Amino acid sequence: MNGALEGIKVLDLTRVLAGPYCTMILADLGADVIKVEAPGGSDETRGWGPPFQNGVSAYYLCTNRNKRSMTVNLKTEEGREIIRKLAHESDVLIHNFKTGSMEKWLLDYEHLKEINPKLVYCSITGFGETGPYKNLPGYDFIIQGMSGIMSITGTEQSGPLKIGVAMVDILTGLYSAVAIQAALLERVQSGFGQKIDMSLLDCAVGSLANVASNYLISGNVPQKLGNDHPNIVPYSTFRTNDGEMIIAVGNDRQFSSLCELLDLTEIAQHEKFKTNAARVVNRQELTEILEERLQTKTMDDWIELFSKHNIPCGPINSMDRVFTNEQIEARQMKVEMNHPQAGKVRLVGSPIKLSRTKVKMERHPPLPGEHTEEILQLVGYDGKIINQLKNNHII
Known part of the structure; x- marks a missing residue:
């Protein structure tokens, strides 16, 4: 049985966590995700560690399965032309470059929709593409502070604390996956794609849920309650x-x-x-x-x-107890994959359980540029041109 998103082609120009987490969700659901990096590999998480397994970063492994990898130098016109050709054949393009970068390269939505009117184009930035903060860099830790999350996490004794996982990045990845699938569904009716403007700060504030509602209704500024619930006791x-x-x-x-x-x-x-x-x-x-x-x-x-x-x-539970828990094992939340460099790696499974179009673990987190040649051949590049691109450090 094919995956739920079988046939959907995703051009992934993201790195680190929010974007790759989004595209891994889409890939787990069956989409063909092409991960694009600069020659040699430019996703910073490839070097984040320890731990490493045979030189492969555990951080990188956690968000990049089920994808193909190609390397392209976007600072060259030849490299940008490759992206345009791929965008013409894609259903979705997602990036997390700072505001203005894609416009400078003529790879923004306004240019690419002329090539492919059906393209769903998703931008992930710290603060969105509008507003006074649009040009500022955004990082999960900073956004946890700015959004108010840290003001309600911890105790009076500990002071403000960040969540132990980069939760804003994770939430932004989830929101982005929802938005992309909504745009794809709408495209069935209209025949057109659209632009999605995702912001880490928006997603963090949107996740405040009842805590934000308590403040907006009462006017009382929530305080740090540690592990206590603001509305329920015990x-x-x-x-x-x-x-x-x-x-x-x-x-x-x-x-x-x-x-x-x-x-x-x-x-x-x-x-x-x-x-x-x-x-x-x-x-x-x-x-x-x-x-x-x-x-x-x-x-x-x-x-x-x-x-x-x-x-x-x-x-x-500590992590060792989590991953030996019988319920976690029964729900296949720990999986193993073979990796050409790292060997057999253990990864967190997908929480999405579909009865017919089941999530599959078919591709290991790819090496940099592992699939560049096969992808280029799909959009009409022959062996001679591919060799020229290699020699000129474009791929």
Whole structure:
């Protein structure tokens, strides 16, 4: 069975994380993704490490499977002409060059839509292509700070903290994949492509969800709550006698059941704790009562007990525990691929589970320019011209 996006051709001029993560999603779904780098390989993540496996960066491996690679020198007119030929044959072009770069090279949407009116053209930048910040560089860490994410992450003692993963890049990749597929669906009706202008800052602010809504409705600036939830209590981490666990009680019925299991039935009906709204106001007092009782048993003991009674809870797993977890293994969230340089590599699987058009792991994360010749041949370059391009350092 073919992939869901079989037949869709994607010209990928992105590097690092947000763009490559987007195009890996499309590639996992069956699209033919051509990753374009400068000769020798210009995706910075190829050199980010350690760790490396036989000289191949773990960071690079995480976002580049199921793609073909070609190298092209975009600083030359011959190189830019290659991109135009490929754009003519592509359904999607995606890039993350700084604002103005593609216009300078005449590879912007206005020029390429003349070559291919059906092209879906996606730009990913730090701040978007409009507004006073449009020419500024954007990095995940900086955007986490500017967007407000760091102001609500951490505690008063720790100060502001970034999320442990470059989550803004990941979110931007996800939003971009959604936008591209929406544009492809619309193209079925209109017959035309369109330009997509994606911004890391927009995606970060868009992901603030209830925290932003709380502020916009109340006018109260959210504070750092650590692992606490701003609107639900108890919904946090709690100390047991051998470590911390998560309890995520979402309603008054669950809270009453939790109190019964902890032999604290009297507090379930106390005015301070009877409703979620009251528990939010009296968060600290309730936390102290719960933790005193929780420290009488181990984390595993409590998780087993609570799970039997449908109390939402769980451990705080380290990476080694994550990837030996039976549920992770059952859902194929750890996969292996053979790589010509790195050997057998272990990668994170795809979370997308489709019943008919299943995600496939068919191509290893490519070496720089691994498929340049075969791709050029598809758009009419013969062996003689390809050799000339090589000799002139254009590919």
